[in-house]
Amino acid sequence: MLSASLRRHLLYWATQAIAWGGFVALVSANTFAKGEYKPGSGWVMVIVLVVGLCISHAMRGVIMRFRWLEMDLGSQLPRLAFASLSLGIAAFVIEAVVHDLFFPKADAVIGGPVVEAMQLLLNWVVLLFVWGMGYLGYHWFTRSRREEIRNLRLETANRENQLGNLRSQLNPHFMFNALNGIRALIDEDPLRAKQAITQLSAILRNSMSTVRRETVPLGEELDIVRAYLDLEAMRFEERLQVNYDVEPGLEREPVPPMMLQTLTENAVRHGIAHVIGGGRVEVSAHRTLDGLLLTVKNTGSYDPDITKKNGSAGGIGLHNTRRRLHMLYGTTAQLRITNRDGMVITEVEIPTSHVSM
DSSP states (O other): OOOOOHHHHHHHHHHHHHHHHHHHHHHHHHHHTTOHHHTTOOOHHHHHHHHHHHHHHHHHHHHHTTTTTOOOOOHHHHHHHHHHHHHHHHHHHHHHHHHHHOOSSOOSSTTTHHHHHHHHHHHHHHHHHHHHHHHHHHHHHHHHHHHHHHHHHHHHHHHHHHHHHHHHHHHHHHHHHHHHHHHHHHOHHHHHHHHHHHHHHHHHHHHHHTTOOOOEEEEHHHHHHHHHHHHHHHGGGGEEEEEEEEEETTTEEEEEETTHHHHHHHHHHHHHGGGTOOEEEEEEEESSSSSEEEEEEESSSSOOHHHHHTSSHHHHHHHHHHHHHHHHGGOOOOEEEEEETEEEEHHHHHSSSSSOO
């Protein structure tokens, strides 16, 4: 395998050969087309090719030596113009001396028509300026791409870290609430408390398997929701009524892990638990034109002013859910909480294709 440095050098010289070879071939073709070809013109083109390769490489040396690549465009352009003029004069002198020395029978460049000499000089200056602009432009482009890739990698790492932190906050939050529910059952019904602990272990086992996953199938998430509501039903008994309305065929659609469970938990802990007569929780999932609509309804009322005074928009669960949705889907996902007919309705719209923004 070739080293990165060797590959760059090979690419540089291959580009040099193609560029100058193409220029010489174009000039030669134009000469033939106009019928201006003269004996020895081929060797003149060889001289142009060799001088072009050497003098442009010298231009590269100047750029690298004085670190022009680290400067802004306003500083590069005047330096490039001066270098093009200086090296253009050098290229003109080299070509003229070699031409007059090895082709004495041809029209002399030195001492010949001034207009032709000035035209030849101007050609070299323009060629080197264009070459320099191309070289600087290539490095500007590659540097921008490297910076963009680096920023994307940093952003990806940052998002992964944030998602990991949010999940690490989410699981202890859920476990704390669940253990409080089990504690309430221990004195009332030890057998049901044991069943609840078994239920909790199954929930935690499933949730731990999703720690390193950005999305899980909706069916898997619904299993955790059902297990959680079964666990809460042991404590609330007839005070908790549960209904499911899931459109067939959505079980394999990807959703953020523990998101639907978090919304369901929020409905129970902040809704049903505060209603003396209990109430019902409805979990639904339906397909929309652009993705999925996940809905959790619960008996109770939602007051956004109170949640704002508590320091977060709906508690840590809702706050984290909003952040996770934004990190995973950008602005294409929405979370809404409204009151309607004595029910709190929490709706989440997510796109069917998982694309981070």
